[in-house]
Amino acid sequence: MVQHFCDWLSNTPVSLKIQTILWIIPAVQTIHILSVSFVMASMAMLDLRLMGIAGKRQSISQMVARFVPWVWRVLLILLATGTILTIGEPERELLNWAFRTKMAMVATVSLVTLLVQQVNKRDAAFWENHRLGAVAAGAVSLLLWVAIVTAGRWIAYV
Amino acid sequence: MSILRLCAWLESTKVAGAIRESTWLFPTIETIHVLCIVIVVGSIAMFDLRLLGLWSRDRSVTDVYDDVMPWTRASFVCAVIAGGLLFSSSATKYYHNIPFRLKMLTLLLAGINTAYFEFWTRRGIAAWNNSVRTPRAAKLAGGVSLVLWILVVAFGRWIGFTKQ
Numbered sequence: 001m002v003q004h005f006c007d008w009l010s011n012t013p014v015s016l017k018i019q020t021i022l023w024i025i026p027a028v029q030t031i032h033i034l035s036v037s038f039v040m041a042s043m044a045m046l047d048l049r050l051m052g053i054a055g056k057r058q059s060i061s062q063m064v065a066r067f068v069p070w071v072w073r074v075l076l077i078l079l080a081t082g083t084i085l086t087i088g089e090p091e092r093e094l095l096n097w098a099f100r101t102k103m104a105m106v107a108t109v110s111l112v113t114l115l116v117q118q119v120n121k122r123d124a125a126f127w128e129n130h131r132l133g134a135v136a137a138g139a140v141s142l143l144l145w146v147a148i149v150t151a152g153r154w155i156a157y158v
Numbered sequence: 159m160s161i162l163r164l165c166a167w168l169e170s171t172k173v174a175g176a177i178r179e180s181t182w183l184f185p186t187i188e189t190i191h192v193l194c195i196v197i198v199v200g201s202i203a204m205f206d207l208r209l210l211g212l213w214s215r216d217r218s219v220t221d222v223y224d225d226v227m228p229w230t231r232a233s234f235v236c237a238v239i240a241g242g243l244l245f246s247s248s249a250t251k252y253y254h255n256i257p258f259r260l261k262m263l264t265l266l267l268a269g270i271n272t273a274y275f276e277f278w279t280r281r282g283i284a285a286w287n288n289s290v291r292t293p294r295a296a297k298l299a300g301g302v303s304l305v306l307w308i309l310v311v312a313f314g315r316w317i318g319f320t321k322q
Contacts, residue, residue, distance in 0.1 A: 026319055030312045033192075034199065037311070041200020041229065055225055066214065149196065150189050157185045 006090035018088030025088055032081040035074045036149060042067040043113075043145050050116070050127060050138030060134065061124040068117045075110070098158045102151035109144040112137060165249035177247040187243050194237035195314070199307045201229040209300030215290045219283060248321070255321055261313035268306040275299040 009015055018024050046063050048054040055063065086093040093099045116137055119126050127134040168174055177183045207213035208222040245252050252258045279295040286292050292300075 030315050033311050037196040037200035040196040153189045153192055
């Protein structure tokens with residue numbers, strides 16, 4: 001069924017445009033990578049702060065407020081560029097297990113990030129007071145982000 | 159010894175051969191390279207945006223600098239090591255690759271921009287450390303840095319499309 005969808009999608013005018021105008025995919029990928037840069041750098045800092053390993057100059061609450069709203073905005077850019085890339089090469093993404101794993105992990109890490117943010121909103125001192133939970137959230141989040149970037153690169157190889 | 163001869167020698171090493179022959183070594187090292195680069199670019203962007211007065215305006219420039227630089231330095235070193243390994247596996251091909259050369263040139267320019275900021279512009283930092291509006295030289299350093307690093311990523315991606 002997915003195969004049929006891919007066949008149909010790859011023959012739409014929009015997909016054909018993306019496939020034939022040679023600079024679109026590299027340019028969109030570059031924007032995608034730059035967006036990943038922002039998210040990875042800020043989430044790495046936040047996660048290591050949650051784990052109590054780095055960045056003690058700011059409180060966890062300050063970091064969450066500083067980074068997370070921007071992460072949501074940049075995630076939208078990632079979704080948009082990712083959609084363009086998928087429309088351009090449906091099979092390469094939709095029939096690829098690295099891609100599917102990546103999307104599942106993006107969904108999961110979004111929930112973790114949302115949890116961290118919403119808990120922080122309700123109680124700004126929560127993550128400072130519940131170290132075990134903070135370390136767990138930070139570790140899971142960091143592992144997922146690294147795995148997401150890895151899966152993203154491996155789409156080309158599997 | 160010419161650079162091309164050096165590249166040929168690099169390619170002939172056991173390590174380079176192992177990377178070339180293995181199905182998973184190149185993708186793995188490349189993934190590490192990408193992870194390091196995204197941290198470098200993301201962290202430097204944070205500092206550049208502060209220099210431009212566009213982000214983290216409530217914090218002093220040195221606070222942002224102190225938070226960001228360890229990340230930038232550590233991941234840059236890792237990126238170079240991983241990049242060196244990738245390069246060695248097909249050194250002569252990369253040597254002839256235009257986007258690769260452009261990427262190296264851009265890295266050099268980024269280095270010069272950073273050095274100028276470190277040794278010159280940063281001297282008077284006490285005067286503007288806590289203000290949102292930074293001097294022209296600081297804004298320029300931030301803006302140039304952002305543009306150069308975006309180009310590094312773009313050229314890097316382009317290598318993948320043109321390497322023979």
